[in-house]
Amino acid sequence: MPGQLHQHDSGWYATLCEVHVQPPHRWPACPWPGWALLYARLITNLVRVDEDLVVDEVEVRDGELRVEVRASDEARMPAVMRLIAGVEDAALMTCVVCGAETDVPHEPVPPLCPEHC
Ligand SMILES: [Zn+2]
Incomplete structure (x- = not known):
């Protein structure tokens, strides 16, 4: 989100810094450490199918992993899904x-x- 508060000599004011003009994280964090490898491989494979793909949401619903993405091209969606x-x-x-x-x-x-039950 642009226009975050940054501290300068004169105090706090909103400005666009390099960090905050970047789009929000393109790959949200993996919800569980044990799933990190699965998730990292998924992203690697997704980028091979569609290098401009954006992961909208990664969440756990009723214990199950749910990944929502936006492909740059409808034709790539079947492979992505x-x-x-x-x-x-x-x-x-x-x-x-x-x-x-x-x-x-x-x-x-x-x-x-x-072991972890
Ligand atoms: Zn375990």
């Missing part, structure tokens, strides 16, 4: 703490391996 669906499925079987493969939880909770 396939990549995301694959990672959303894989996340269900990945411990949110350490990334170990685990069983899909029976309840809407984050998956945890036996």
